[in-house]
Structure formats: structure tokens, C-alpha cells
Amino acid sequence: MTDLTRLSAADLAAELSSGTVSSVEATRAHLDRIAAVDGDVHAFLHVSDHALEVAAGIDRRRSAGDALGPLAGVPLAIKDVLVTTDMPSTSGSRILEGYMSPFDATVVSRARAAGLVPLGKTNMDEFAMGSSTEHSAYGPTHNPWDLERIPGGSGGGSASAVAAFEAPLALGSDTGGSIRQPAHVTGTVGVKPTYGGVSRYGAIALASSLDQVGPVSRTVLDAGLLHDVIGGHDANDSTSLADAWPSFADAAREGARGDVLRGLRVGVIRELPDSGFQPGVSTAFRAALAAMEARGAEIVEISAPHFEYGVAAYYLILPAEASSNLAKFDSVRFGMRVNVPGGTVEDVMAATRDAGFGDEVKRRIILGTYALSAGYYDAYYGSAQKVRTLIQRDFAAAFERVDVIATPSAPTTAFKLGEKIDDPLQMYLNDVTTIPANLAGVPGISIPAGLAEEDGLPVGIQFLAPAREDARLYRVGAAVESVLVDSWGGPLLDRAPVLGGAR
Numbered sequence: 034m035t036d037l038t039r040l041s042a043a044d045l046a047a048e049l050s051s052g053t054v055s056s057v058e059a060t061r062a063h064l065d066r067i068a069a070v071d072g073d074v075h076a077f078l079h080v081s082d083h084a085l086e087v088a089a090g091i092d093r094r095r096s097a098g099d100a101l102g103p104l105a106g107v108p109l110a111i112k113d114v115l116v117t118t119d120m121p122s123t124s125g126s127r128i129l130e131g132y133m134s135p136f137d138a139t140v141v142s143r144a145r146a147a148g149l150v151p152l153g154k155t156n157m158d159e160f161a162m163g164s165s166t167e168h169s170a171y172g173p174t175h176n177p178w179d180l181e182r183i184p185g186g187s188g189g190g191s192a193s194a195v196a197a198f199e200a201p202l203a204l205g206s207d208t209g210g211s212i213r214q215p216a217h218v219t220g221t222v223g224v225k226p227t228y229g230g231v232s233r234y235g236a237i238a239l240a241s242s243l244d245q246v247g248p249v250s251r252t253v254l255d256a257g258l259l260h261d262v263i264g265g266h267d268a269n270d271s272t273s274l275a276d277a278w279p280s281f282a283d284a285a286r287e288g289a290r291g292d293v294l295r296g297l298r299v300g301v302i303r304e305l306p307d308s309g310f311q312p313g314v315s316t317a318f319r320a321a322l323a324a325m326e327a328r329g330a331e332i333v334e335i336s337a338p339h340f341e342y343g344v345a346a347y348y349l350i351l352p353a354e355a356s357s358n359l360a361k362f363d364s365v366r367f368g369m370r371v372n373v374p375g376g377t378v379e380d381v382m383a384a385t386r387d388a389g390f391g392d393e394v395k396r397r398i399i400l401g402t403y404a405l406s407a408g409y410y411d412a413y414y415g416s417a418q419k420v421r422t423l424i425q426r427d428f429a430a431a432f433e434r435v436d437v438i439a440t441p442s443a444p445t446t447a448f449k450l451g452e453k454i455d456d457p458l459q460m461y462l463n464d465v466t467t468i469p470a471n472l473a474g475v476p477g478i479s480i481p482a483g484l485a486e487e488d489g490l491p492v493g494i495q496f497l498a499p500a501r502e503d504a505r506l507y508r509v510g511a512a513v514e515s516v517l518v519d520s521w522g523g524p525l526l527d528r529a530p531v532l533g534g535a536r
């Protein structure tokens with residue numbers, strides 16, 4: 034019998050709807066896989082104890098002839114930044130250990146309504162601050178390609194779960210790259226939708242003007258299928274767009290079939306210096322571009338002079354918003370409380386925040402409150418907002434000349450656990466190519482581009498499109514994916530080391 038964990042979500046869904054496989058079987062296969070490999074990978078913070086029951090409910094509805102959505106019965110991993118009523122939601126922080134939410138995030142309730150089966154909650158950097166998942170209060174996740182290496186961050190748990198075949202699909206969040214950079218280092222697909230395209234309601238806020246929830250998968254079509262389920266207007270999110278979105282799964286199917294690369298204008302940013310990039314990353318990126326060119330795409334050099342200030346601006350705007358968003362963890366309303374005998378309420382609050390937050394979170398709260406303080410507001414926060422506008426203008430000018438922009442999804446392949454943990458600046462610089470999209474609100478996708486020659490680890494290529502043009506990314510992403518997978522003779526993940534001996 035086929036190993037059900039090796040199927041794409043689309044293929045698994047086809048088996049489920051034709052009745053050859055039940056959701057209970059599919060869910061059990063993934064739970065078994067989690068039991069076999071997650072001791073090594075540590076993608077999950079919590080595994081659902083009623084996934085099989087949920088799956089059985091879907092199977093019953095299917096036998097009763099209910100109309101079910103395209104992903105009904107397919108298992109799903111959920112990043113722990115998204116609140117759930119039936120499993121704890123910690124956002125990777127000690128301060129929320131064991132926290133049970135009274136409501137589901139909108140994306141979670143939409144996934145449940147579509148019949149997806151939540152498998153569990155995935156590990157992440159505390160409050161989504163980081164690029165390696167090493168800032169999780171519950172210990173790091175390991176990269177299935179090499180367990181000594183980082184899985185990316187902050188959504189390393191979701192990316193590793195999908196790369197290690199523990200789940201066919203996962204939900205992530207991307208504030209500065211936390212879906213796309215983990216996809217890059219694990220050989221998976223990740224999409225950051227247009228800002229406002231997917232509801233943030235119930236996503237524990239990091240930086241509200243940058244946060245976006247999005248899909249994590251092994252194929253572009255699978256990401257599109259999940260995006261179709263979670264996207265669209267939500268009255269509970271004040272920044273949610275009212276747009277009627279096209280089907281992203283259809284866009285992916287069209288891309289895989291059609292000749293969308295012919296005549297496609299692909300912008301490559303002149304100012305992104307090759308020097309900051311690992312040679313094997315640049316080589317894989319250039320090879321992917323050449324493959325696109327061979328199919329009729331036109332590679333156009335564009336200028337985005339302000340991108341280089343993106344990281345600096347982001348590390349003022351993000352901490353400012355985060356310091357304000359995290360003020361609600363005050364020992365009274367949510368989670369942990371450290372008692373201080375005879376102390377004032379401020380003493381309790383301070384002791385709780387001291388014990389409950391990790392170093393990176395404290396660092397950013399201090400940065401953020403400083404940047405927002407009266408005497409410095411114009412110098413720091415105000416200037417950063419101006420840079421943000423300049424980056425938006427760079428994008429607007431670029432998209433007059435090209436249909437998509439392409440970059441490597443990150444400057445290096447997966448680095449070793451421990452390598453950058455004591456050097457926050459090096460960690461921050463990992464997001465140089467992903468951050469501009471969050472600052473401008475435009476959508477981005479990372480798909481596997483190949484393996485770096487020097488270390489054999491995955492490299493991702495990122496495509497960016499104008500706001501609201503997410504469908505274009507699915508068309509182009511699926512087209513490039515099919516060209517590259519053909520040239521490799523099969524998916525990149527087929528070459529990942531076998532974990533747990535089970536696959």
C-alpha cells in the first residue's frame with residue numbers, strides 16, 4: 034500500500050474523495066509518522082489527542098453523502114501562533130504555557146469547516162521572533178535534511194513537519210519571512226499572501242502592520258488549495274480586504290499546464306549584492322532563472338535602491354509594534370503569574386514578564402519602547418516609516434516594468450543550530466530578501482530552486498508580485514516548479530535523508 038504520508042495534499046484528497054482511503058487511515062498514518070520521527074525533529078509542541086475522532090466524523094459525513102470541500106479529511110499542522118479552542122496556544126512562549134483560548138483563529142475555524150483535520154500545534158520562535166526556531170521556550174526544531182541544522186524561523190515547526198512528511202499541509206505566519214525562509218531551508222513551499230488577504234484574527238500579534246497568515250506545503254498546488262480555504266474577507270479583522278479572490282488552486286493548475294513563462298517579465302534586483310549570498314545559493318538561483326529564460330521568460334534588471342534599508346527599518350517598526358502588542362501579557366489577563374509575597378501589582382507584573390519572556394523578546398521590547406519614546410520617535414520610528422514608503426515606491430516603480438520580482442529566498446542555506454544564536458544582527462540579516470514584501474504588503478512565494486553545491490542543502494527562489502496579485506504567484510510558482518521538478522527527475526524532498534527508517 035502507498036505510504037499515505039508521501040502523497041501531496043491534492044493527491045491524498047483525490048484518494049479520499051474516491052473512497053480508496055479514509056481520513057482515519059490518512060490521519061493515523063501521519064500520527065504514526067509523528068510518533069516515529071518527531072522525537073528527532075521536534076516540529077510539534079502539541080499533538081492532538083482527538084484527531085482520529087475528527088477524521089472519523091469526516092468519514093461519516095462522506096459516507097452520508099454530505100458535500101465536502103476539496104481538502105476534507107486531509108491532516109493539517111497549525112503553527113502555535115494561531116489560537117485553538119481544543120489545544121493549547123503558546124506562541125512558543127513560557128508566559129503562555131498551557132494557555133487555552135476561548136475561540137479559534139479565523140483560519141483555524143475555516144480549516145475545520147472545510148473538513149481539514151488538525152494534527153497538532155507546531156513549534157516556533159517565541160512570539161514569532163527569530164529565523165531559526167531556537168528562540169522557542171520549548172527547545173528548537175531540527176531540520177529534517179540535517180538534524181544539526183536550523184529549520185528556519187519563526188515557523189520552523191510548520192516547515193519541518195511538512196518536510197519530514199509528518200503533515201501534508203501546515204499553517205504559518207509571516208511578519209518578515211517566517212513562512213518563506215523556513216520553506217527555503219527545508220525544501221518546501223511557503224506563501225505570504227497580500228496583507229489583508231488572509232485574516233489575522235486569532236493570530237497572536239507580533240507586529241500588526243506586517244503580520245500575515247499563510248500556507249506551508251510541499252507543492253504550489255497544495256498551497257493554493259489551503260489558501261483558498263483560509264483566505265478572504267473576515268469582519269473580525271479590521272485590515273481584512275473585501276476583495277473577491279480568484280481560486281489560487283486553479284491558478285496553480287493553470288501554471289503547471291500552460292505556457293505562462295513565455296513573455297513573463299522577471300525582475301532581478303541590481304542592488305542585491307551577490308557578495309552577501311552563499312555561492313551555492315546564488316548558483317541555484319541563477320540556474321532557476323536560466324530554466325525560466327529557456328521557457329521564454331525575459332529576465333530584466335531592475336533597481337530597488339531602498340531595499341537595503343529594509344532590515345534596519347523593519348527592526349524599528351517591528352519592535353515598536355511588538356512592544357505594544359506584548360503589553361497585554363501582564364500577569365492578569367493571560368497565562369502565567371509569578372507571585373511576589375507582599376509585592377505590589379507592578380512587582381507581580383515585572384516578575385512574571387521577567388520569568389515568562391525569553392531574551393529575544395525582552396531585547397525587542399526594550400528596542401521598541403525606546404524607539405517609541407517621546408524624544409526619539411521622529412529619529413527612529415518616524416524615519417523607519419519613511420523608509421517603508423520609499424520601499425513601497427521601489428516596488429511600484431519595479432512593477433511598471435516587470436510582472437514578478439525574483440530573489441533567492443534567503444542568503445544562506447540552513448546554518449548550524451547554535452551558530453547565530455548569540456549574534457542577533459547576523460540572525461536579523463537572514464531576512465534581507467523577505468522583509469521588503471512585509472514592509473510593502475505585497476505577496477511572496479518561496480519554492481524549491483535546487484540544492485547548494487557546497488553543502489547539498491535546499492535553496493529557495495522567491496517571487497514577489499504586486500498587492501492583490503497572489504494568483505500570479507501561484508501561476509508562476511507552479512510553472513517554475515514543474516520545469517524544475519522535471520529537470521531533477523522528481524521532487525527535491527525525495528533526496529532528503531530518510532528519517533525514522535519509515536519512508
Ligand code: GLN
Nearest residue numbers: 161162163208209210211
Ligand atoms: N525572522 C524575522 C524576525 O525575527 C521574521 C519573523 C516573522 O516573520 N515572524 O522578526
